[in-house]
Amino acid sequence: MADRTWLILGASSPIARAFARLVAGQGARLVLAGRDTDDLNRSAADLRLRGATAVVVESFDAEDSASLDALAASLPRHASPGGLDVFLAFGLMPEQKAMEADPALAARCLTATFLGAAHLLLAIAPMLEAGRAGRVIVLGSVAGDRGRFSNYVYGSAKAGLAAFCSGLRARLYRSGVTLTFAKPGFLDTGMTWGLPGIFYAESPERAATTLLRAALKGKEVLYVPGFWALIMLIIRSVPEKIFKKLSI
Amino acid sequence: MRRKNLLLSGWGRFPSAKSDAFRPEKLSEIAACLRDGDGSILARGAGRSYGDQALNSAGAVVLTERLDRFLSLETEGSTSTLTVEAGISLSAIQRLLIPRGLMLPVSPGTGFATVGGAIANDIHGKNHDADGSFGAHVAWIDLLTASGDVRRLTPDETPRDFWATVGGAGLTGIILAAALRLLKIPSNAVALREERMPDLAAFLNGLRAARAAARFSVGWIDALASGDRIGRGILETADLSAEGVAITPRKAKAIPLNLPTFCLSRSSVTLFNAAYYHRIPRAGRQSLRAIEDFLYPLDALAHWNRLYGKLGFSQFQAVLPDDAAETGLRALLNAVGQGGTASFLAVLKTLGAEGSGLLSFPQPGFTLALDLPRRAETEALLARLEAITLDHGGRIYLAKDSALSAAGFARMYPRLAEFQAIAAEMDPVGRFASDQSRRLNLRGA
Numbered sequence A: 001m002a003d004r005t006w007l008i009l010g011a012s013s014p015i016a017r018a019f020a021r022l023v024a025g026q027g028a029r030l031v032l033a034g035r036d037t038d039d040l041n042r043s044a045a046d047l048r049l050r051g052a053t054a055v056v057v058e059s060f061d062a063e064d065s066a067s068l069d070a071l072a073a074s075l076p077r078h079a080s081p082g083g084l085d086v087f088l089a090f091g092l093m094p095e096q097k098a099m100e101a102d103p104a105l106a107a108r109c110l111t112a113t114f115l116g117a118a119h120l121l122l123a124i125a126p127m128l129e130a131g132r133a134g135r136v137i138v139l140g141s142v143a144g145d146r147g148r149f150s151n152y153v154y155g156s157a158k159a160g161l162a163a164f165c166s167g168l169r170a171r172l173y174r175s176g177v178t179l180t181f182a183k184p185g186f187l188d189t190g191m192t193w194g195l196p197g198i199f200y201a202e203s204p205e206r207a208a209t210t211l212l213r214a215a216l217k218g219k220e221v222l223y224v225p226g227f228w229a230l231i232m233l234i235i236r237s238v239p240e241k242i243f244k245k246l247s248i
Numbered sequence B: 001m002r003r004k005n006l007l008l009s010g011w012g013r014f015p016s017a018k019s020d021a022f023r024p025e026k027l028s029e030i031a032a033c034l035r036d037g038d039g040s041i042l043a044r045g046a047g048r049s050y051g052d053q054a055l056n057s058a059g060a061v062v063l064t065e066r067l068d069r070f071l072s073l074e075t076e077g078s079t080s081t082l083t084v085e086a087g088i089s090l091s092a093i094q095r096l097l098i099p100r101g102l103m104l105p106v107s108p109g110t111g112f113a114t115v116g117g118a119i120a121n122d123i124h125g126k127n128h129d130a131d132g133s134f135g136a137h138v139a140w141i142d143l144l145t146a147s148g149d150v151r152r153l154t155p156d157e158t159p160r161d162f163w164a165t166v167g168g169a170g171l172t173g174i175i176l177a178a179a180l181r182l183l184k185i186p187s188n189a190v191a192l193r194e195e196r197m198p199d200l201a202a203f204l205n206g207l208r209a210a211r212a213a214a215r216f217s218v219g220w221i222d223a224l225a226s227g228d229r230i231g232r233g234i235l236e237t238a239d240l241s242a243e244g245v246a247i248t249p250r251k252a253k254a255i256p257l258n259l260p261t262f263c264l265s266r267s268s269v270t271l272f273n274a275a276y277y278h279r280i281p282r283a284g285r286q287s288l289r290a291i292e293d294f295l296y297p298l299d300a301l302a303h304w305n306r307l308y309g310k311l312g313f314s315q316f317q318a319v320l321p322d323d324a325a326e327t328g329l330r331a332l333l334n335a336v337g338q339g340g341t342a343s344f345l346a347v348l349k350t351l352g353a354e355g356s357g358l359l360s361f362p363q364p365g366f367t368l369a370l371d372l373p374r375r376a377e378t379e380a381l382l383a384r385l386e387a388i389t390l391d392h393g394g395r396i397y398l399a400k401d402s403a404l405s406a407a408g409f410a411r412m413y414p415r416l417a418e419f420q421a422i423a424a425e426m427d428p429v430g431r432f433a434s435d436q437s438r439r440l441n442l443r444g445a
């Protein structure tokens, strides 16, 4: 891993942090990108001590498109001989009720979760194509499988991301780059902590291990943990006539 | 910040209480816990204290488990210093350090404890005579105080606040980060000697001799032996070894569920304890042992606290001054023996000079720690042990306690009033509190 660079987008997220630790332990180079650079600098120090060959910090805000281009433009400076891999973890999930009351907040959710991600991935794609070997991991969500009463704004952003990634996967395939789209159910992070109805939340460490393994195998799509495939199969198969009456 | 209502207990799984828990993922979120929590608040590390010390059922706790980063490792001249966030575990630190020829100078018997917890109890190891307690090796502490400010405490510039926080049981604020001075080691191993000690007098002599002769020493006592054999057990002494050992990753074993209480019948525990004693040949034995295996022998068995069944257990630990030790320990062991409940191995160690922490436990003498499975009579037994400890000029350790009386505690810790005054300056409104601090009036009546 020492000659490859993992670009971690949304590196302050617990799952991104666990993933960065995992590849740091194998000697990877890392670019940590996100909004909270103070936090990222602390993580950078941690990852160096845990075995990363080199770690740099870059800032961006998914809601600020100029910062996305600036981030993409900075990457050639950090690229290593072995090329670039990408772990995309950023996303924003405000409460559905708050978004219904404030469409501007809903727009922020869509921007941070979908538009920003699509913009950045398009900006990076040429570098990935030139590298001809990369692994891309993008975090979607089970929420994107079907728009639900309780979470359809965020769900639609993740659904958009899923469709986008399916097309991008086909594009990158032609250059030998794989794209793994992961759909977590519940991860044990601040996003789910204390929410009602969370029955099992996967630890960031376990999820990170699953994701790395899937990406190295070039897996296209997976649920994390795997049993969500069954739950979502059921949820997808409920007819709209009935689905519209459910408050899930 | 969202909170989650959790049923929490210490390692002894008694008592347990529901409380709201924040779990900040990063430093910038901790201040929000303090702002959003309305009542009292308390940091909680790995929950390896045994009783009600890391509980705050009348308010909220802040779980530090996600604040677990290494921040720097620096060497200046002959001293190396490690800076970490407070929620990192001691064994994570040792795994980083030992391959680099360094280690934490002081460790408790479990590597799961966090740095925040190690400071808040000013924990001691098997080398207190030689190396003092944890706080003696802390260069600075970053403390989030009740006002929301982060203050850097050092023993030179802010000695009052520093020594109220070291051993301060979480009552002065939330430790965010700390710088720890490290010990250089020649290899990853200790040279270990194990010997049988036939009775208490022999044991105390053995430990006394080890004070000067060995860096580390610890005794495992069969707390169920009676009569002539009272206080018999195994003495382990060790020194850092020039020669290392090959490390085979330990297979984690776990106690999968609460054992039914009959597994802890007096006869089965008697058998276990006797087997533990006879395991060591009469002539003793010597070996090389990986440092982590020597320091944290119980960590190989995950959830071992389930051995005591769903009722849980109380742990008791007291230190008695040298001159009162033999009679006092005999009285404590007799009381436990008559109590009828079975205790697995008890631990006997020596402690050296007192440190500067105002509520720190260590004072010169012999310290005995043992587990008491919770039964109807446990409260009465603990009260009896408190009385014996007081009669012999000893003190009981807050990290292990769930039963002390406030009056007894005040007699054991003469610097309590000084602590209360400083804590009141640092946290005038009394934001920081625990179930234990309320029971023992640690913040003042």
Ligand SMILES: Cc1cc2nc3c(=O)[nH]c(=O)nc-3n(C[C@H](O)[C@H](O)[C@H](O)COP(=O)(O)OP(=O)(O)OC[C@H]3O[C@@H](n4cnc5c(N)ncnc54)[C@H](O)[C@@H]3O)c2cc1C
Residues within 6 Å of the ligand: B011, B042, B043, B044, B045, B046, B047, B048, B049, B050, B053, B054, B064, B086, B087, B107, B108, B109, B110, B112, B113, B114, B115, B116, B117, B118, B120, B121, B122, B123, B124, B125, B126, B168, B169, B170, B171, B173, B174, B175, B176, B298, B399, B400, B434
């Ligand atoms: C098997 C075993 C063996 C042990 N052996 C020893 C031993 O040999 N010597 C010894 O001294 N102790 C020993 N202990 C006790 C243990 O080391 C202490 O209880 C230690 O404090 C546990 O750390 P923790 O992170 O689990 O703290 P917790 O139990 O979570 O909390 C303990 C106290 O520390 C405070 N605290 C925790 N984190 C912070 C923070 N970030 N800021 C402010 N306050 C904080 C809490 O408020 C609470 O008052 C042992 C415990 C076990 C289970």
Ligand SMILES: NC(=O)c1ccc[n+]([C@@H]2O[C@H](COP(=O)([O-])OP(=O)(O)OC[C@H]3O[C@@H](n4cnc5c(N)ncnc54)[C@H](OP(=O)(O)O)[C@@H]3O)[C@@H](O)[C@H]2O)c1
Residues within 6 Å of the ligand: A010, A011, A012, A013, A014, A015, A016, A034, A035, A036, A060, A061, A062, A063, A088, A089, A090, A091, A092, A093, A112, A139, A140, A141, A142, A183, A184, A185, A186, A187, A188, A189, A190, A191, A192
């Ligand atoms: N937790 C779950 O159960 C779950 C389930 C399914 C999918 N997911 C997905 O998994 C990913 C990681 O989530 P998480 O659980 O770790 O939650 P999280 O802690 O909320 O992580 C979200 C991350 O996105 C970043 N972010 C938000 N808005 C941003 C913006 N405008 N610009 C740049 N970065 C921004 C955050 O950065 P800051 O630190 O700067 O805020 C943070 O790093 C997300 O994509 C989430 O949608 C999570």
